[in-house]
Amino acid sequence: MIQLQGIERVFDVGGQQVHALRDVNLRIGRGDYISIMGPSGSGKSTLLNIIGLLDRPSAGHYLFEQRDITALSDNEQAQVRRERIGFVFQFFHLIPRLTAAENIELPLLLSGVPAAQRRDKVLRTLSAYGLAARAHHRPEQLSGGQRQRVAIGRATIIEPGLLLADEPTGNLDRASGHEVVEILEQLNARGITLVVVTHDPELGQRARRRLRMVDGTIVEDTGYGA
Amino acid sequence: MNFRDRLTYAFTALRGARLRSGLMLLAMAIGVAAVVVLSALGEGARRYVVGEFSSLGTHLLIVLPGRNETTGGAPPLVSETPRDLSLDDAEALKRSRHVRLVAPINVGAATVSYGGLERDGVIMGATHELYEVRHFKMGQGRFLPPGDVHHPQPVVVLGARLRRELFGSQPALGERIRIGDRRFHVIGVLQEQGQSLGMNTDDLAIIPVTAAQSLFNVTSLFRIIVEASSREAIEPGRRHIIATLKARHDGEEDVTVITQDSILSTFDRILGALTMTVAGIAAISLVVAGVLIMNVMLVAVAQRTAEIGLLKALGAAPQIIQRLFITEAALLSLLGAAIGLAIGQASTAVLRHLYPNLPFGAPLWAIVAAILVALGTGLAFGVLPARRAARLDPVQALARR
Numbered sequence: 001m002i003q004l005q006g007i008e009r010v011f012d013v014g015g016q017q018v019h020a021l022r023d024v025n026l027r028i029g030r031g032d033y034i035s036i037m038g039p040s041g042s043g044k045s046t047l048l049n050i051i052g053l054l055d056r057p058s059a060g061h062y063l064f065e066q067r068d069i070t071a072l073s074d075n076e077q078a079q080v081r082r083e084r085i086g087f088v089f090q091f092f093h094l095i096p097r098l099t100a101a102e103n104i105e106l107p108l109l110l111s112g113v114p115a116a117q118r119r120d121k122v123l124r125t126l127s128a129y130g131l132a133a134r135a136h137h138r139p140e141q142l143s144g145g146q147r148q149r150v151a152i153g154r155a156t157i158i159e160p161g162l163l164l165a166d167e168p169t170g171n172l173d174r175a176s177g178h179e180v181v182e183i184l185e186q187l188n189a190r191g192i193t194l195v196v197v198t199h200d201p202e203l204g205q206r207a208r209r210r211l212r213m214v215d216g217t218i219v220e221d222t223g224y225g226a
Numbered sequence: 227m228n229f230r231d232r233l234t235y236a237f238t239a240l241r242g243a244r245l246r247s248g249l250m251l252l253a254m255a256i257g258v259a260a261v262v263v264l265s266a267l268g269e270g271a272r273r274y275v276v277g278e279f280s281s282l283g284t285h286l287l288i289v290l291p292g293r294n295e296t297t298g299g300a301p302p303l304v305s306e307t308p309r310d311l312s313l314d315d316a317e318a319l320k321r322s323r324h325v326r327l328v329a330p331i332n333v334g335a336a337t338v339s340y341g342g343l344e345r346d347g348v349i350m351g352a353t354h355e356l357y358e359v360r361h362f363k364m365g366q367g368r369f370l371p372p373g374d375v376h377h378p379q380p381v382v383v384l385g386a387r388l389r390r391e392l393f394g395s396q397p398a399l400g401e402r403i404r405i406g407d408r409r410f411h412v413i414g415v416l417q418e419q420g421q422s423l424g425m426n427t428d429d430l431a432i433i434p435v436t437a438a439q440s441l442f443n444v445t446s447l448f449r450i451i452v453e454a455s456s457r458e459a460i461e462p463g464r465r466h467i468i469a470t471l472k473a474r475h476d477g478e479e480d481v482t483v484i485t486q487d488s489i490l491s492t493f494d495r496i497l498g499a500l501t502m503t504v505a506g507i508a509a510i511s512l513v514v515a516g517v518l519i520m521n522v523m524l525v526a527v528a529q530r531t532a533e534i535g536l537l538k539a540l541g542a543a544p545q546i547i548q549r550l551f552i553t554e555a556a557l558l559s560l561l562g563a564a565i566g567l568a569i570g571q572a573s574t575a576v577l578r579h580l581y582p583n584l585p586f587g588a589p590l591w592a593i594v595a596a597i598l599v600a601l602g603t604g605l606a607f608g609v610l611p612a613r614r615a616a617r618l619d620p621v622q623a624l625a626r627r
Contacts, residue, residue: 054620075543082541093536097242107540109231
């Protein structure tokens with residue numbers, strides 16, 4: 001599904017060149033469950049951003065579902081994100097003024113899905129994540145676990161092929177963190193490719209395939225399909 | 227993302243920042259209201275003056291004795307006293323196809339009395355034609371009858387106030403009043419009209435022109451009012467009048483002809499320009515409101531960085547983000563313009579209520595221009611923040627909590 005070849009990412013920080021990623025090569029298959037771990041500044045978030053098309057590599061090739069992504073324009077990349085990729089963030093990134101239902105609806109809104117279809121899908125998603133009773137609550141009225149479930153609902157309502165999670169439990173207590181992980185794993189079980197970036201070894205160990213990054217390179221890979 | 231969704235989204239975004247949106251609406255509304263009210267004032271003044279002129283009659287030419295134009299050269303050896311206008315002059319002017327009506331006028335002051343009451347009144351000598359020329363309206367009875375000018379009937383038409391002061395609540399029609407040392411029969415009362423360009427018809431007593439001439443012991447006329455047969459006939463009519471009177475006055479061009487239209491169009495131009503200027507000054511406040519919109523939108527972009535990053539992560543193309551913010555700016559300016567329009571029209575209505583004589587009302591062009599300028603500045607000043615939003619790097623935008 002994903003093929004990274006010789007990916008480099010260089011940031012210019014105050015006139016100094018900082019290599020966030022050096023010669024990263026990675027293949028991710030459809031339905032994989034991968035965790036990326038490593039110390040802060042090891043480049044794991046940068047890698048996730050590049051996989052999620054939020055960032056462009058400075059060098060190298062990126063094939064997403066057989067398409068060379070690096071050659072696409074901003075708009076084409078946006079379209080790939082819109083249709084194929086879901087994001088789950090540590091800080092949820094819900095829009096505070098919108099209700100849970102409206103936050104979940106957002107990707108459909110951006111894709112121009114007609115209102116009637118939207119309502120159906122949003123209702124189904126809300127009940128799938130046990131949020132039906134919270135549909136008209138705003139984020140500030142929701143618990144952390146509920147917020148992250150809304151965020152997952154938002155990420156999955158477009159039925160993406162790839163779900164990227166950056167420290168999805170980092171801001172949650174144990175119980176709700178566990179709940180969120182289970183939801184993500186259920187989604188993976190249904191065929192979504194799941195990539196999780198985390199500090200938490202317990203969460204990292206759950207993945208079928210585990211990557212370890214240090215200084216912008218992958219130093220450990222439990223192996224493709226392992 | 228379709229237009230309706232974008233509008234809804236922009237609307238909720240504006241509602242999310244009530245104070246900020248409220249202030250911007252206020253700025254925009256003040257600008258638009260200022261344009262509406264000021265142009266309404268200017269337009270009101272213009273319409274008032276134009277209306278006053280047209281109430282005097284239409285296509286009028288006013289013939290005055292004497293020339294008010296000076297020429298250079300040595301003072302004339304023989305003094306040139308301008309000849310008076312006479313009734314025969316007025317009679318002669320009728321013989322042109324450019325002329326529809328000719329109304330000779332004479333004016334003087336005399337004591338008007340009825341019973342024990344006495345009052346100084348302005349006496350106007352006129353003919354039947356004046357009724358049509360001046361667009362008089364009768365309150366009671368009728369105007370001076372047509373007939374032989376040289377054998378006048380002793381009849382009088384009174385202005386509304388003069389009648390009230392002489393007769394009070396008693397009927398005036400058919401009564402005899404005394405003007406100077408003569409008696410006149412009251413045959414009509416003019417409708418109350420009020421002040422009209424310095425001449426108050428409510429105080430007038432109108433008697434046949436020849437009666438006035440003998441009353442004041444003159445043969446001359448105060449002026450002759452000529453109504454041209456059409457708007458196009460005004461200019462040829464003017465030339466005809468001057469030529470006719472010149473021939474009758476031994477080749478001396480000693481009359482002045484003022485056309486009502488030339489005065490009118492001059493006023494019209496001056497007041498129109500005034501309205502434009504005032505509206506233009508008010509429009510500057512709209513531009514200021516536009517700058518404010520830009521400022522506030524920039525703040526909004528800064529405050530909503532995370533939201534913009536999220537939208538990008540969710541797959542919103544840069545154009546969509548740009549359009550979202552421009553839609554917000556446009557929505558703000560349109561709403562502001564609508565509120566301003568309402569405030570402006572309301573204040574105009576209040577002004578009309580306070581000064582019923584002045585026809586205040588913003589002209590359509592000013593309203594349309596105000597809304598367009600509001601929308602234009604909103605959009606123009608919305609572009610910069612919107613572009614800034616569209617260009618945000620999603621990674622950095624999301625990195626901030």
